[in-house]
Amino acid sequence: MIQKKRIVLEIGFGDGDNLIATAINEPSSTVIGIEVYRSGIGHCLINAKKNNLKNLKIIYFDAVEVLNQYVPNNSVDAINIFFPDPWPKKRHRKRRLISDAFVLLLKSKLTNHGLVHICTDWPDYNEEILGLFKHIKGFEPVKNILKRTQTKYERKAIALGHAIYESAYRLVL
Ligand SMILES: C[S@@+](CC[C@H](N)C(=O)[O-])C[C@H]1O[C@@H](n2cnc3c(N)ncnc32)[C@H](O)[C@@H]1O
16 A cells, blocks of 8 residues: 655745754655745755755745645645744734634644644734634644754744744644
């Protein structure tokens, strides 16, 4: 029997620190990054070449569109979203990526037992995220969160004295 490859998706990977590390650490997985920031993609491609990565795919497009149009349902084993929205102001909250509709979209794309791993440095966003995953049926919080690689945005946030809020959820249908 041919075993389906594990698919790991990272949304808004920035310079790709964690994306590259995932592709290196999981050579038998297909690792897909979605990003709209061109210089981040360039940086990531240089590192992908340096590391001769064959299991990494990069999509330069809006993640919501990609998920809606091109990703089959029940196909992704893990979705990583690290520091998606850097804007703390109240008026920016409506623009945040992680919303009720977005979590439902993630749910439809995950395999059963698939994981979502999220980080933010904004406490109110973290509360909102915790509430969404509690409210949407099927997600269980994960206690032993998988190790990840520190990102560029995270290093800046820590230097500014921000706390890092990290959570992960498993889909159990
Ligand atoms: C604050 S940065 C964090 C980047 C990286 N994850 C890190 O921690 O260094 C957020 C990134 O998400 C990307 N992003 C935001 N919304 C996106 C979307 N809808 N589709 C693809 N990328 C998106 C932005 O272009 C940006 O590079």
